[in-house]
Amino acid sequence: MKCPFCGHLETQVVETRMSEDGDSIRRRRQCGACEKRYTTYERPDVSFPNIVKKDGRRIDYKRNKLLESMGLALRKRPVSTEQVDNAIERIEEKLLSLGQREVPSTRIGELVMRELKKLDKVAYIRFASVYRSFEDIDDFKSLVDEVRK
Structure with a gap:
């Protein structure tokens, strides 16, 4: 996934949690270049x-x-x-x-x-x-x- 801060293409998932109702997955990611962290959500389309x-x-x-x-x-x-x-x-x-x-x-x-x-x-x-x-x-x-x- 592309880093929203620097645009680097290599990021690492640091933490994964399922929502309380089980309908989505929350992932904490860290950029391999700038090392900033951000959150993504995975939901069914x-x-x-x-x-x-x-x-x-x-x-x-x-x-x-x-x-x-x-x-x-x-x-x-x-x-x-x-x-x-x-x-x-x-x-x-x-x-x-x-x-x-x-x-x-x-x-x-x-x-x-x-x-x-x-x-x-x-x-x-x-x-x-x-x-x-x-x-x-x-x-x-x-x-x-x-x-x-």
């Missing part, structure tokens, strides 16, 4: 359904887009990268288990909100306030009241 946007456009599923949107909601919150990765894996498992070729973006939004609600209540409220496009303070207040229960 599967076809995710296309995402149907609200305006009818169809786009490919992109894990990075999901990671970025969750990252915005979780910014400066005490949630580990591992917890976020596990949440994304649960969302992806759900998408695959639906067995559909296309999934509405609203369905993914609901899955994200469910995971954020488990991870961090503040992040959940941040995401939901944007996702649901609150019009006034009463909508926001009702969401906060829902989380408090």
